[in-house]
Every structure is written in structure tokens, then in C-alpha cells.
Amino acid sequence: MPNINDNELAAKLRMTASRLLKVVRSEVKHDETLSLTERSTLSMIYQHSEILPSELAAIEKVTSQSMSQIINKLSHNSYINKTPSIADKRKVIITITSKGKEYIELKRTKSQEWLAKIISEKTTEAEKEIIMQAITILTRFVD
Structure with missing residues (x-):
């Protein structure tokens, strides 16, 4: 196998990940009254039981x-x-409502269903194994 240039690999990974996210977002339309940052913030609140605005x-x-x-x-x-x-009246605790949970869960379900359909239609079993291996490696980048 030829020597792979890290910068070229990084550029291709960034472009492909960016394009994939754009395609998923365009295919999975749902209540676009929230901006990308607002949706991301709501998702972070969903992941935490409670969180401070500064966090x-x-x-x-x-x-x-x-x-x-x-x-x-x-x-x-x-x-x-x-x-x-309760501990510090100057601070405000942010929690998600049931409406917020429903929003996030519906968005995630639609995205996952779309991705599963594409994976099923466009990949072989061997390619699915390669994707799983790549996910394991990519997860190390963000953990």
C-alpha cells in the first residue's frame, strides 16, 4: 500500500464528513425553525440531565x-x-422539557432511518465491516 499523506487524508475526511452531514440534514427536514446552533444546544441539554448556560x-x-x-x-x-x-441563586439550571426530548428523538430517528436505508442500499457486508472499523478509529478522535 502506498504511503498515505496525513494532510490529504485529513482533507478528504473533513470534506466527506461535511458532505455527509449536509446530505443528512437536507434529507431529514423537521421543524427548521431552529438554527443549527440552537439544535446543537438542545441536543447538548438532552445529553445532560441539567447544565449551566456557561457550560x-x-x-x-x-x-x-x-x-x-x-x-x-x-x-x-x-x-x-x-x-x-438551589445552591447558588445567581445561577440558572437548564433542563429539557418533554417537547424538547420529542424534538431531538424525532430528529435522531429520522436521521438514523435515512442512514440505515442508504447503508442497506449502497454497501456490501464487507463494506459494512470496514465502516464499523472506521467508526471505532474515528471515535478515538473525539473521546
């Missing part, structure tokens, strides 16, 4: 002011609850 801002890499606007919109649309912290 969300750090995760999403946005300013506190931007996160405040996102939180206010999500709260206004009944996707999240804002509750004063």
Missing part, C-alpha cells in the same frame, strides 16, 4: 450573550426549562 456556551464555543439568546428562544418555544439553582 453550554463553552461546549458550543459561543459567547455567553449568544448562549443567553439561544436559551431564551428555546425556553420561549417550550423546549427547555430554566430553574434557579
